[in-house]
Amino acid sequence: MISEAVNLEAARDEFVTQWGIMGAQWGINRTMAQIHALLMTAPDVMSTDEVMATLEISRGNAHTNLKDLVSWGLIRIVTKKGERKEFFEAEKDVWEIFRRVARERKRREIEPALETLRNCKAASEDMKSPEGRAFHEQMDQLEDFVSFASRMGDRVASMQHGKAIKLAMKFFS
Amino acid sequence: MISEAVNLEAARDEFVTQWGIMGAQWGINRTMAQIHALLMTAPDVMSTDEVMATLEISRGNAHTNLKDLVSWGLIRIVTKKGERKEFFEAEKDVWEIFRRVARERKRREIEPALETLRNCKAASEDMKSPEGRAFHEQMDQLEDFVSFASRMGDRVASMQHGKAIKLAMKFFS
DNA sequence: ATGAACTTTCAGTAAATCCTGAAAGAAGAT
DNA sequence: ATCTTCTTTCAGGATTTACTGAAAGTTCAT
Incomplete structure (x- = not known):
């Protein structure tokens, strides 16, 4: 069903947006909160480029906030064998x-x-x-x-x- | 003892500054947190002008943040009989x-x-x-x-x- | 009504924060 | 040693947030 995928994307979008706003209210950088929301609801690990593309943000921004999230212990770096790239995965519990x-x-x-x-x-x-x-x-x-x-x-x-x-x-x- | 008063002012200053920084980290406007700290450690009620003078901020800024603090229930307005001015007093508990x-x-x-x-x-x-x-x-x-x-x-x-x-x-x- | 004392608002400005994009760095592949 | 792929840094620019100061509003006294 096509429409389910569309609805899911919309719901996820709303969640990402709102999580960003909430983060900001609690003194957390909006983008960092958005990336966190995105990864928390990602069915799979994501690369920096995927995060950049989804949220339409620059490489520098994505990089900095991904690394901050790692330092908060909220996401972790995952590597796939045969790939040089880093992927990221959120703690979901x-x-x-x-x-x-x-x-x-x-x-x-x-x-x-x-x-x-x-x-x-x-x-x-x-x-x-x-x-x-x-x-x-x-x-x-x-x-x-x-x-x-x-x-x-x-x-x-x-x-x-x-x-x-x-x-x-x-x-x- | 003169030096005690000086020391007290210094300690209070440090507290005000630090409370402001802490507030900012938790998504609270720095000035609002500073005014709160100031009033929490005020031996007496303070007027808008006194707050302005102590923190060296404008009337508009002082006014807005004092009213915000009132709306948070963290300070209350006090009036003195015979005076038209509003004074402010912090909840200290x-x-x-x-x-x-x-x-x-x-x-x-x-x-x-x-x-x-x-x-x-x-x-x-x-x-x-x-x-x-x-x-x-x-x-x-x-x-x-x-x-x-x-x-x-x-x-x-x-x-x-x-x-x-x-x-x-x-x-x- | 007029004025004095005080409060409130808000347009414009200043400051803090955040983001971009490009350049430099690192590290494995050839 | 060079190239490729990916990561990291950071100066400069953009955006958001906060502040100022002055004007308008309110309230009470005369």
């Missing part, structure tokens, strides 16, 4: 995607933020003025919360999908 | 801040994303080709995960701080 994003965002963004909070906390440790005390208190609470959330994230991200679901069920009881 | 951000991001970003996923899922519902089935399956898993996470978020955000901590403790056991 949703839980695994979540875990990897969580791990990277923690490493790249949460840890540095915690560092700052600790600095600010330390810098105001011995202040005597009410303003100084209040600032210190605020930094302390923020640091507590962020490090706590970070540990929670670790914990969740280190779980198997099944265990997480079970725990969540308990949570809803 | 970290758990409350978290709840409000979670609620807004859900409303503004998660819900529309879910809508798309459901569309894509529905559009590929009856497809027979392996590619169509695979796409549908992927959309289904994503939708499941996102809606599940969203409900979890609701649940957590509706809890009192104390209850959340208790639950988390159980979680670590």
Whole structure:
């Protein structure tokens, strides 16, 4: 059926577009999110040229974002024997995607933020003025919360999908 | 002690700067995050002019971002009797801040994303080709995960701080 | 009604971000 | 050693996003 293929392409397109928008809202480069969406829904591995052609983007753009996705652990490089080219394949398991994003965002963004909070906390440790005390208190609470959330994230991200679901069920009881 | 006031200002500055950077990484306008940081650590309410002066930004910029912060529920307008001016005050309770951000991001970003996923899922519902089935399956898993996470978020955000901590403790056991 | 004090909007500009395309680099094939 | 195929880099350009400053709007007092 011709129309099914057409519909599929349209649906995939919508998904790619929307995933791009969503990525942008969360501080991820639009193209990177689009490539991710494309590969997540690709029936097969894709080459750089195929990605370029599908999204109508330049080689440089495709290359950079593919490599970024690799560094986030969201896609991997696959080589076919007899071919010199690199192909790319996305992690498709949703839980695994979540875990990897969580791990990277923690490493790249949460840890540095915690560092700052600790600095600010330390810098105001011995202040005597009410303003100084209040600032210190605020930094302390923020640091507590962020490090706590970070540990929670670790914990969740280190779980198997099944265990997480079970725990969540308990949570809803 | 003069130096304490100087140190405090420096620490606060570092916090404001870093909170701005962090915000930007998470898709929040830098200035908005900076104003938020400023108000979170303000010993007192602040006027638009005070914010403008402290961050060296224009009236338009200050105004827009202050109103955005109000719409996120992260700061509130305070009026002093006898004064016509509006002053602003930040929510300082970290758990409350978290709840409000979670609620807004859900409303503004998660819900529309879910809508798309459901569309894509529905559009590929009856497809027979392996590619169509695979796409549908992927959309289904994503939708499941996102809606599940969203409900979890609701649940957590509706809890009192104390209850959340208790639950988390159980979680670590 | 007029004016003073403040808020809101928005056209134009500035800045940050992202993308392109071409050139340079790498590495296997002949 | 040279060619071919593919990857990587990056200066310059394009696009998006954010900011400014001034004008218009609002509200209250006189």
